[in-house]
Amino acid sequence: MRAGDALLLILIALTAAGLVLDSVTGGALGAWVSTNLPAIAMVAGRALGWIGLVLSPLLLVPVIAAFWGRFATLPAALERLLARGAKAIDAVSVTVADAVRWAALALVLVTAAIVIQRYVFGISITKLQESVIYLHAILFLLSSAAALLTGGHVRVDILYSKMSEKGRAWTDLIGTYLALIPMSWLILETSQSYVGGAWRILERSRESDGLPLVFLLKTAIPVFAVMMILQGASMAARAALTLSDRPAPPTGANAGDHEL
Amino acid sequence: MAMFLEILPFLMFIAAFAALLRGYPVAFSLAGVGLAFALLGLAMGLFDPLHLRAFPQRIYGNIMEMDKAILVAVPLFVFMGVMLEKSRVAEELLEAMGALFGSLRGGLGISVVVVGALLAASTGIVGATVVTMGLLSLPTMLKRGYDPALASGSIAAAGTLGQIIPPSIVLVLLGDQLSSAYAEAQRAQGIFSPDIVSVGDLFAGALIPGLILVSLYVGYQILMAVLRPQSAPAIPREELQTDWGKILSALIPPLVLIIAVLGSILGGLATPTEAAGVGAVGATLLAAYRNAGAETNPARGRLVVLLAAIALIGLIASPLLFDLRSGASGTGLAIAYALAAIAGLGGLFALLRLMRTGVLDTVMRATAQISAMVFVILIGASLFALVFRELGGDESVRHALESVPGGVFGALAVVMLVMFLLGFFLDFIEITFVVVPIVAPVLLMMGVDPVWLGVLMALNLQTSFLTPPFGFALFYLRGVAPPELTTGAIYRGAAPFVVIQLLMITAVAALPWLATALPELLYD
Numbered sequence: 001m002r003a004g005d006a007l008l009l010i011l012i013a014l015t016a017a018g019l020v021l022d023s024v025t026g027g028a029l030g031a032w033v034s035t036n037l038p039a040i041a042m043v044a045g046r047a048l049g050w051i052g053l054v055l056s057p058l059l060l061v062p063v064i065a066a067f068w069g070r071f072a073t074l075p076a077a078l079e080r081l082l083a084r085g086a087k088a089i090d091a092v093s094v095t096v097a098d099a100v101r102w103a104a105l106a107l108v109l110v111t112a113a114i115v116i117q118r119y120v121f122g123i124s125i126t127k128l129q130e131s132v133i134y135l136h137a138i139l140f141l142l143s144s145a146a147a148l149l150t151g152g153h154v155r156v157d158i159l160y161s162k163m164s165e166k167g168r169a170w171t172d173l174i175g176t177y178l179a180l181i182p183m184s185w186l187i188l189e190t191s192q193s194y195v196g197g198a199w200r201i202l203e204r205s206r207e208s209d210g211l212p213l214v215f216l217l218k219t220a221i222p223v224f225a226v227m228m229i230l231q232g233a234s235m236a237a238r239a240a241l242t243l244s245d246r247p248a249p250p251t252g253a254n255a256g257d258h259e260l
Numbered sequence: 261m262a263m264f265l266e267i268l269p270f271l272m273f274i275a276a277f278a279a280l281l282r283g284y285p286v287a288f289s290l291a292g293v294g295l296a297f298a299l300l301g302l303a304m305g306l307f308d309p310l311h312l313r314a315f316p317q318r319i320y321g322n323i324m325e326m327d328k329a330i331l332v333a334v335p336l337f338v339f340m341g342v343m344l345e346k347s348r349v350a351e352e353l354l355e356a357m358g359a360l361f362g363s364l365r366g367g368l369g370i371s372v373v374v375v376g377a378l379l380a381a382s383t384g385i386v387g388a389t390v391v392t393m394g395l396l397s398l399p400t401m402l403k404r405g406y407d408p409a410l411a412s413g414s415i416a417a418a419g420t421l422g423q424i425i426p427p428s429i430v431l432v433l434l435g436d437q438l439s440s441a442y443a444e445a446q447r448a449q450g451i452f453s454p455d456i457v458s459v460g461d462l463f464a465g466a467l468i469p470g471l472i473l474v475s476l477y478v479g480y481q482i483l484m485a486v487l488r489p490q491s492a493p494a495i496p497r498e499e500l501q502t503d504w505g506k507i508l509s510a511l512i513p514p515l516v517l518i519i520a521v522l523g524s525i526l527g528g529l530a531t532p533t534e535a536a537g538v539g540a541v542g543a544t545l546l547a548a549y550r551n552a553g554a555e556t557n558p559a560r561g562r563l564v565v566l567l568a569a570i571a572l573i574g575l576i577a578s579p580l581l582f583d584l585r586s587g588a589s590g591t592g593l594a595i596a597y598a599l600a601a602i603a604g605l606g607g608l609f610a611l612l613r614l615m616r617t618g619v620l621d622t623v624m625r626a627t628a629q630i631s632a633m634v635f636v637i638l639i640g641a642s643l644f645a646l647v648f649r650e651l652g653g654d655e656s657v658r659h660a661l662e663s664v665p666g667g668v669f670g671a672l673a674v675v676m677l678v679m680f681l682l683g684f685f686l687d688f689i690e691i692t693f694v695v696v697p698i699v700a701p702v703l704l705m706m707g708v709d710p711v712w713l714g715v716l717m718a719l720n721l722q723t724s725f726l727t728p729p730f731g732f733a734l735f736y737l738r739g740v741a742p743p744e745l746t747t748g749a750i751y752r753g754a755a756p757f758v759v760i761q762l763l764m765i766t767a768v769a770a771l772p773w774l775a776t777a778l779p780e781l782l783y784d
Contacts, residue, residue: 111537160283175284179292
């Protein structure tokens with residue numbers, strides 16, 4: 001079993017436990033959550049924001065290392081930091097992607113179930129129909145970081161494939177700081193009011209019998225942004241190592257996997 | 261200054277092109293260029309930062325809202341396609357068609373085209389088809405003395421059929437973009453009871469041109485066999501054994517899937533997403549029945565999966581016998597529940613089988629990766645388009661297109677030419693997400709039929725897979741072709757098919773009913 005499978009099982013078990021507890025207490029848990037969650041989330045969100053802000057200077061480490069490594073020998077401690085940091089980030093991205101890959105199967109099964117329910121039994125359940133969109137969004141948003149690691153995001157590789165290893169490392173370094181991180185930062189910054197607003201009212205589906213979890217669905221957007229920033233840092237760390245003539249940890253890339 | 265403002269959006273395009281060529285992943289390069297121009301616009305007081313605030317809302321509205329359920333068809337078709345690839349459907353079809361047509365001159369080429377068309381109609385992932393045929397058919401054709409250029413061109417071209425013959429991922433993405441553009445164009449014209457264009461319309465519209473392409477490809481094989489017999493030799497009849505049982509067992513699974521998926525979409529019974537879900541279940545059962553990925557295939561396991569498949573078919577067919585929707589009759593309902601239980605349990609067993617061989621894992625992973633790639637490009641492209649629009653790009657494009665001589669037809673020709681040229685360098689996904697939302701509203705407001713436009717664009721994008729030097733189909737074929745086959749031969753082989761494509765585009769441009777007749781017949 002992979003770490004991602006375990007993560008998924010734990011999440012399912014926690015959700016089930018919460019639902020059981022809620023029905024045992026006669027809905028008291030649910031009521032407590034819906035009155036207190038917005039306030040708790042606000043505090044937690046603010047705390048996370050501060051942690052992010054404090055840690056954000058670390059994002060500069062790879063670019064500093066890249067220039068340092070160009071002109072002088074990279075200190076061993078810095079090299080270790082880059083390699084270990086990259087591997088730690090990779091582990092997080094891969095674990096999350098492993099957990100959400102089951103959403104692909106769930107997507108198939110739920111869609112087929114919807115068709116049979118409607119076509120054979122004449123029933124349509126709004127919650128089930130909405131869950132398809134949730135599964136789809138979670139699938140692509142949360143496996144995007146791992147796709148960056150394994151080379152799943154297409155590049156125009158006319159020139160890239162002909163570049164030297166260092167040329168590619170420069171591309172990755174520059175692209176990460178000028179494109180990937182700014183885009184993700186924009187998403188994160190603008191999500192504050194958008195997703196924060198959804199949490200404040202615990203936004204639910206516009207349909208009365210829909211899923212009451214729109215605020216969680218919207219939260220996947222900033223989570224995606226954070227994961228992309230982290231994975232970008234990992235990519236930049238690898239590039240910095242390559243540019244300093246140090247071995248970079250392997251990516252497990254499998255080019256040609258996106259055979260659309 | 262005014263001059264600068266006029267060309268700013270075009271500068272943005274050039275900058276994007278330069279950034280993409282550098283080779284950083286497309287999704288983020290597009291977003292990065294968008295942001296850089298947003299900053300430039302801010303500095304010059306041309307851009308209201310408020311527009312950037314709407315970015316998360318755009319992501320949500322473009323992909324995650326309930327009315328975007330059509331996009332879910334993409335992961336479902338990918339799931340189905342990878343599952344079929346693992347069930348070795350392509351291999352068996354190639355063998356069967358080779359046995360059927362091999363004794364004709366040009367027969368191997370014909371069988372490659374026919375298999376390409378069948379795979380295209382069941383799900384259509386170009387890469388997988390080209391790779392499989394490149395590994396299996398190419399060596400056989402070369403061994404039999406086929407002209408290397410003809411052999412490789414046929415395989416690459418047959419693979420690209422997946423993009424034009426419905427169901428196809430290009431048509432899903434294009435349909436989604438066109439339906440937004442069509443709504444926008446009608447809003448701008450003050451039409452308050454707008455007409456809609458759906459992915460189903462595009463599927464129906466692309467069917468006839470797709471089938472004509474198949475027959476043109478086959479016709480080219482026959483022509484070559486007649487004109488240059490030595491380039492496409494026949495296999496001596498005594499070396500072939502036509503085993504009808506084998507041919508049927510190769511043909512039945514894809515044909516059933518094609519009829520179920522395409523039939524239910526064109527017949528208006530199911531949305532493309534729903535049909536894709538059912539198709540994915542069918543492909544999964546097929547893979548489990550064949551115990552894909554394993555060396556052995558115990559008969560008992562096969563029986564359980566077969567039972568599940570029969571129960572599922574029975575369940576889907578049951579509305580023909582009983583109506584369970586209103587005032588359910590006791591026995592009918594009991595039978596339906598029993599069938600559902602058998603299908604569910606057997607399906608679970610099928611999944612366990614695929615989990616043991618690791619196929620399920622591969623399929624889920626590939627689906628996740630391709631979804632991430634496609635939809636993150638949509639995110640990056642939407643930021644690019646947002647900034648482009650706010651900098652007045654829409655207006656500039658409209659002016660440019662309206663000033664083209666020849667009216668609607670001239671504007672359309674320019675757009676098609678630009679898409680064709682971009683296709684030399686860029687993937688169909690980027691072109692669909694960046695170019696279509698910018699040019700389509702203008703063209704639609706000039707009165708172009710949306711289905712016609714969509715089919716023309718789809719044919720154009722399909723051609724981009726074949727155009728040397730960077731056509732993806734050629735690239736995949738190069739990856740698996742034996743080293744003695746020169747890249748030049750692959751390019752030379754692709755050229756006649758590119759000509760056929762251009763002929764087809766011209767034909768659809770001249771005779772719009774080729775695209776619009778079937779959707780009108782089916783849906784009006």
